[in-house]
Amino acid sequence: WELALESLKFLKASVSTYINIAQKEGFERAQKAEAAHYDRPRDPATLAQLGFLNDVFQRGGAFQALMHPIMQGVDRLQELRSNTRGGVLAEQTVDEVLQLLLLVMRNDASILQAMKGLSKTDTVGFQPLSLTLKQDEIMCLMEYALYPYLPNLQMHALQIAIILEEQRDDFVSLLMTPSPPPTRTQFGPKLAPATSSSPSLSS
Secondary structure (H helix, E strand, O other), X not given: OHHHHHHXXXXXXXXXXXXXXXXXXXXXXXXXXXXXXXXXXXXXXXXXXXXXXXXXXXXXXXXXXXXXXXXXXXHHHHHHHHHEOXXXXXXXXXXXXXXXXXXXXXXXXXXXXXXXXXXXXXOOOOOOHHHHOOHHHHHHHHHHHXXXXXXXXXXXXXXXXXXXXXXXXXXXXXXXXXXXXXXXXOOOOOEOEOOOOOOOEOO
């Protein structure tokens, strides 16, 4: 859990830096400048950020990795909090995922605009992240708005709900329509019970 948490913090900082630089320089100017110099070597950090964002919008491995701790569900998170040493880290990890999703969702139109100029890959067909979420993913995300132990987690889930309501005409109907229970995941290494004398994380 600690490794996952620190990795998410790094990813969030990297994406935030990419967005801030692009906005400061102006997306339009960045597009024109990069489009004229496709053959020039690019900053490895920029390439890594682009690769991550591209994978998120394509629902690739990066997106699946982000959703994995979310899809474990509220009940599982409460169980981890109550019965394991790593419960607090698990909560913080889920909250970091929500914050990263929020960061992308709030800036996805600008990110996609910039990516069209900063990548040879055609991104014209990409949709905002809010429109690519499936019903079971939305239902699972909304559960965290009722999580009783971490107010920040509740707040970030509610902020995602506001974006979804603004950007998806079918948001309310998705919440009201019966659907199969979300597919739950088991995330992270086996955690030792809080009462155990063994280390908190197994090797």
